[in-house]
Amino acid sequence: NFMLTQPHSVSESPGKTVTISCTRSSGSIASNYVQWYQQRPGSAPTSVISENNERPSGVPDRFSGSIDSSSNSASLTISGLKTEDEADYYCQSYDSSNPVVFGGGTKLTVL
Amino acid sequence: QVTLRESGPALVKPTQTLTLTCTFSGFSLTTSGMCVSWIRQPPGKALEWLALIDWDDEKYYSASLQTRLTISKDTSKNQVVLTMTNMDPVDTATYYCARGFLRKFDPWGQGTLVTVSS
Numbered sequence: 001n002f003m004l005t006q007p008h009s010v011s012e013s014p015g016k017t018v019t020i021s022c023t024r025s026s027g028s029i030a031s032n033y034v035q036w037y038q039q040r041p042g043s044a045p046t047s048v049i050s051e052n053n054e055r056p057s058g059v060p061d062r063f064s065g066s067i068d069s070s071s072n073s074a075s076l077t078i079s080g081l082k083t084e085d086e087a088d089y090y091c092q093s094y095d096s097s098n099p100v101v102f103g104g105g106t107k108l109t110v111l
Numbered sequence: 112q113v114t115l116r117e118s119g120p121a122l123v124k125p126t127q128t129l130t131l132t133c134t135f136s137g138f139s140l141t142t143s144g145m146c147v148s149w150i151r152q153p154p155g156k157a158l159e160w161l162a163l164i165d166w167d168d169e170k171y172y173s174a175s176l177q178t179r180l181t182i183s184k185d186t187s188k189n190q191v192v193l194t195m196t197n198m199d200p201v202d203t204a205t206y207y208c209a210r211g212f213l214r215k216f217d218p219w220g221q222g223t224l225v226t227v228s229s
Contacts, residue, residue, distance in 0.1 A: 001174065035215050037158075044207055045158065047217035056217060090158055094214045099171040100148060100160040 004103035011109040022091035034074040113137035115220035133208030
């Protein structure tokens with residue numbers, strides 16, 4: 001089994017750029033796609049990035065995703081931060097032995 | 112438009128069996144690559160994956176909960192059912208179902224809060 005580790009919380013000011021990391025404990029981050037989900041308070045999660053760097057329809061281009069094999073991690077970057085971006089963000093991946101693995105979530109505060 | 116809706120009891124007693132139903136529309140669970148997954152979230156805590164059923168009826172379970180979980184589908188009714196036995200107060204959570212395609216989950220249902228209490 002592998003784990004996905006995220007920072008517990010991050011904060012940044014409106015208009016700035018923030019990056020949330022997601023580090024895979026074993027196996028290559030590049031072997032399986034990484035997805036990112038946004039969960040606003042009281043709501044169900046919604047997809048903001050799929051397949052490492054693809055934005056679903058309707059997601060602003062302020063959201064971008066990437067992977068870095070050297071650190072075995074994925075990242076979600078949000079530029080031009082808005083107060084509406086304040087939410088919890090979860091990464092998710094899988095492999096042949098683990099069909100679904102979620103990270104522990106990161107609380108983004110926009111202050 | 113793809114939608115999913117979870118239904119089931121809001122309150123169960125310890126040791127009881129929980130049965131949740133995910134009723135979906137806008138896609139077919141007979142399509143290659145399609146799946147439906149159950150995920151839960153205790154109040155104030157992170158998402159926890161529970162179970163998944165593939166279009167070809169392959170089933171997968173969380174290693175820590177597999178002895179208590181059963182997932183099944185009824186394609187004629189567009190439903191996926193999850194049962195969890197021997198419920199405990201620590202199982203109090205919002206339970207979500209989500210459509211998956213090649214292990215990417217979107218959309219999710221609105222979730223249903225299940226409280227375990229005597």
